[in-house]
Amino acid sequence: MKIIWFDFGGVLSPSIPDLFTSYYLKTGIPPAILQRGMKEVADDMNMGVLTPIEKALITEAEWGARIRQKIALSSPELDLSRAQLEMFGAQWFDGILPNQLMIDLFLKVKAAGLMAGILTNNVVEWEDHWKRVIGISDLADAIVDSCKVGYRKPEAEIFDIAAKQAGVRPDECLLIDDMLENCMAAERSGWRSVHFKESSSVVAEIAQLLQKQEIAL
Structure with missing residues (x-):
């Protein structure tokens, strides 16, 4: 990964x-x-x-x-x-705050030496707003936004575009997404996935996966 x-x-x-x-x-x-x-x-x-x-x-x-x-x-x-x-x-x-546990995980992934990307179904006119909410978009190694590439999750094309933009193979990608259909589509495209249900469990699952690669968060 x-x-x-x-x-x-x-x-x-x-x-x-x-x-x-x-x-x-x-x-x-x-x-x-x-x-x-x-x-x-x-x-x-x-x-x-x-x-x-x-x-x-x-x-x-x-x-x-x-x-x-x-x-x-x-x-x-x-x-x-x-x-x-x-x-x-x-x-x-307006007034929306980020999910701080996931922001922290994003930063820990970066600090561990992996790349961290944002793969989002989003809207042209909302870009400044959602980037302001999370405050870390400038740290992302890659951002793939449906409104810019013409495909949206769970369409297979967006996963191919994302992997190519990051310069990696599909099997070197992992998606964290709250929509199960997006996770399943990612896996059909050769990715791994973690279905987001609750922040702390996702953090634990990612830590366990990285431990297998001898990477500590």
Whole structure:
């Protein structure tokens, strides 16, 4: 193993449910209603829920405007005046703190002499926001972002792109991701993976794996 790839959302960041709850507190939009709006926008394009924006097939402003329309139709009683949906990323990430245990693991991986990368399904207009949240993007040996390469996890192509960008073989890559389907896709591409469920257990699992290579965190 030469490089450990960290997912952003749900690994380096708080959990996805926590992020939706935070957004609800800022805007008054319940998570289920927001998620339904996102899904309806994607359904209109015959795509997965976040595929349109994570592949940069639609701008943040247009995406947010379409979500606003969907929510207004399905939940007309809901006050959307606090929601800056057309500038979604700025409001979504406002006040968000990183998952410090995973940030510390990232730094320990680097200090142990391995490469550490970020492999994320993300959005063009959100780059400054998510990089500000974690504060370590400049230390990454490689960053592969779906909106820049045109593929997103769990598509096989993004794993090939990531390995080539890092200059390593697939079997020298390990992915830490909170989505099991992404971990399974990584393994189909010849990678190893650790399914993120809870920070301390991931730290222990990575330490155990590296111990086999006589590398101590």
